[in-house]
Amino acid sequence: FNYISVTDSQLHIINVETGAIRQVTRDATPVAYGNLQFAPDGRLWVSSDKDSDVQRLGLLDTETGLFTPMIDGGRWDISSFDISKDGKTIAYVVNEAGFSRLYLYDIASGAKRQVTGLPPGEIGSGMKFAPWGDLGFTVYSNQSPGDAYSLDPATLKVTRWTESETGGLDPADNVLPELVEIKSFDGEAISGLLYRPDPGKHPGKRPLIMSIHGGPEGQATAGFLGRTNYLINELGIAVFYPNVRGSTGFGKRFVNLDNGPFRRENSVKDIGAFLDRLNRYPTLDAKRFGVTGGSYGGYMCYASAIRYGRRFNAASCIVAISNFVTFLENTEEYRRDLRRIEYGDERVPELRAKLEEISPLTRVDQLKIPLMVVTGANDPRVPASEADQIIDAVRSHGGSAWHLLARNEGHGFRRKENADYLFWATLAFWQQHLLGEQPGAAD
Missing domain, CATH: 3.40.50.1820 (Alpha/Beta hydrolase fold, catalytic domain)
Structure with a gap:
């Protein structure tokens, strides 16, 4: 996407074989887009504040540029997301006044589930579903300084995999x-x-x-x-x-x-x-x-x-x-x-x-x-x-x-x-x- 300012960006599609670039969105007023990802079914999911004060998650028609919101975080931005390899689930993060809240969204039913048991902090932008279905992500909190976690989407069980180096100091303090x-x-x-x-x-x-x-x-x-x-x-x-x-x-x-x-x-x-x-x-x-x-x-x-x-x-x-x-x-x-x-x-x-x-x-x-x-x-x-x-x-x-x-x-x-x-x-x-x-x- 072409970033103009924090509240203004426009999306383009690039043909990787020919190098041809086509502009998709042409909004009359400033709109911010981000976190672009194609689902396995070929549909393009994006976050955008189109017709909203905050960033919502939805589908973008690559022919017409029409954005259809599907998931919202209430009065808060959706800051990042990832789509499972089977195309059935979206994991997304809501930024609530500086604290990250993690949710799972069932694409077929529209059902949402909140993930609990995480340290109160910030989830990094590199969140990804593994080919076998688990979700991997990094949590930054004052008691977990950049540690790797995984989530079982079926049970919502959270597993912490790392204890980051802190020079011998106990971050729990x-x-x-x-x-x-x-x-x-x-x-x-x-x-x-x-x-x-x-x-x-x-x-x-x-x-x-x-x-x-x-x-x-x-x-x-x-x-x-x-x-x-x-x-x-x-x-x-x-x-x-x-x-x-x-x-x-x-x-x-x-x-x-x-x-x-x-x-x-x-x-x-x-x-x-x-x-x-x-x-x-x-x-x-x-x-x-x-x-x-x-x-x-x-x-x-x-x-x-x-x-x-x-x-x-x-x-x-x-x-x-x-x-x-x-x-x-x-x-x-x-x-x-x-x-x-x-x-x-x-x-x-x-x-x-x-x-x-x-x-x-x-x-x-x-x-x-x-x-x-x-x-x-x-x-x-x-x-x-x-x-x-x-x-x-x-x-x-x-x-x-x-x-x-x-x-x-x-x-x-x-x-x-x-x-x-x-x-x-x-x-x-x-x-x-x-x-x-x-x-x-x-x-």
């Missing part, structure tokens, strides 16, 4: 997420995932880090947290992952709520609504909250630190957009048009003015809390100049800014030595500003 659902400033329903330290090991009110996903067409899901568990298990810091408006997984209306510069700051206001709720948790210390995020989440990190500087103690912003205009002008050309759809076209004077107005760099004099900025010198998406300009501006206004630059990295740290250095540097930052310790004071 990791906490599972709590779903936090609230109404935002304008009544919009938003949610996030909260991980709280074991109160037996870490009694009293605990500090919290709010970690905002990038994208913005992304979603915080209930997967494996990896080294972030050190913050929770060893330092006793709670971690919260918000899904503000503009996140995927909550329908196409929701994902479009932040589009353009005039609605962009509504997602930042969602952070304020989450703060209002989290401040009321008796086990959380509202006087010791931090914020972090990467890429677009890095913009959200800057913007939240500015707007809610009295409610956050510190901010660690990673490969972050500091000025939308300079970002759009300097990001790689292959991404520019797609980002203009999301943020607004900086070549239009009215949009340019608003993009400048809402950019963190414009309001840097309001950034009063300690800042850590992380970037890769070779980043093609968010150029290192985005970090340089805000570091200079913060310091020129007398602010505190740590700056970690990796000269051999791009959009995020991938080399182990750099990732390790970043982790320890970030720990030192949080220890100082959330735990009141000098860097290196904790073992």
Whole structure:
């Protein structure tokens, strides 16, 4: 399929013998398609939000382009599916606010069965039926970090086949997420995932880090947290992952709520609504909250630190957009048009003015809390100049800014030595500003 944006794609059929390409769908308004699969009977099953706010599963007529929905997940997206080799059963996954629910669908009768007994987490996209009939899939949860499972479709018996390597640590010691659902400033329903330290090991009110996903067409899901568990298990810091408006997984209306510069700051206001709720948790210390995020989440990190500087103690912003205009002008050309759809076209004077107005760099004099900025010198998406300009501006206004630059990295740290250095540097930052310790004071 031809991907145009997260809410717009068109399907084509390719003749593998001749190489001829024929466009199948020609929707007048944006429609998203995905997860294409031919059944043994030759019919094409696809997921689509055609005539719906969420992704449903159905049949697509390859001659007319007509989509007929057959299976829906209620108010949630169907995120993946597979068809059994005998063509009788479809296994499909529903994404419920970041948690995967697995179902089986009998094609002949239309009957549905839900699979239970799985860890609360996320089912990977590589789900497949075996030739002998069992369903294989991978589950990512904070207590099952990427393990292989199988399902007997007849009995719904689940078998776990692997115990993933975790460096000798017991993943069962990791906490599972709590779903936090609230109404935002304008009544919009938003949610996030909260991980709280074991109160037996870490009694009293605990500090919290709010970690905002990038994208913005992304979603915080209930997967494996990896080294972030050190913050929770060893330092006793709670971690919260918000899904503000503009996140995927909550329908196409929701994902479009932040589009353009005039609605962009509504997602930042969602952070304020989450703060209002989290401040009321008796086990959380509202006087010791931090914020972090990467890429677009890095913009959200800057913007939240500015707007809610009295409610956050510190901010660690990673490969972050500091000025939308300079970002759009300097990001790689292959991404520019797609980002203009999301943020607004900086070549239009009215949009340019608003993009400048809402950019963190414009309001840097309001950034009063300690800042850590992380970037890769070779980043093609968010150029290192985005970090340089805000570091200079913060310091020129007398602010505190740590700056970690990796000269051999791009959009995020991938080399182990750099990732390790970043982790320890970030720990030192949080220890100082959330735990009141000098860097290196904790073992």
